[in-house]
Amino acid sequence: MLRFTKRIPDRCLGCGACEEIVACPAGKLFLEDLCIGCGACQLACPGNAISMFERTKTKDIKIKVNAE
């Protein structure tokens, strides 16, 4: 199941832990289109301010194997 996270502003403590601790594999936190739903930011958040959502539409991806 493809997922993505969002920060819930009302719950955010502004501690900055998500920005400072997490090496987001998407390159930047909370970009819905790029998020792979790894959950690292959610685990790092002390305020329970990051929620996981399921994608309603699938994403097309292309991968290369042996340069093809």
Ligand code: SF4
């Ligand atoms: S750390 Fe993972 S779950 Fe959080 S925004 Fe980045 S890719 Fe998405």
Ligand code: SF4
């Ligand atoms: S770790 Fe959680 S509480 Fe801290 S700034 Fe990020 S979203 Fe807000």
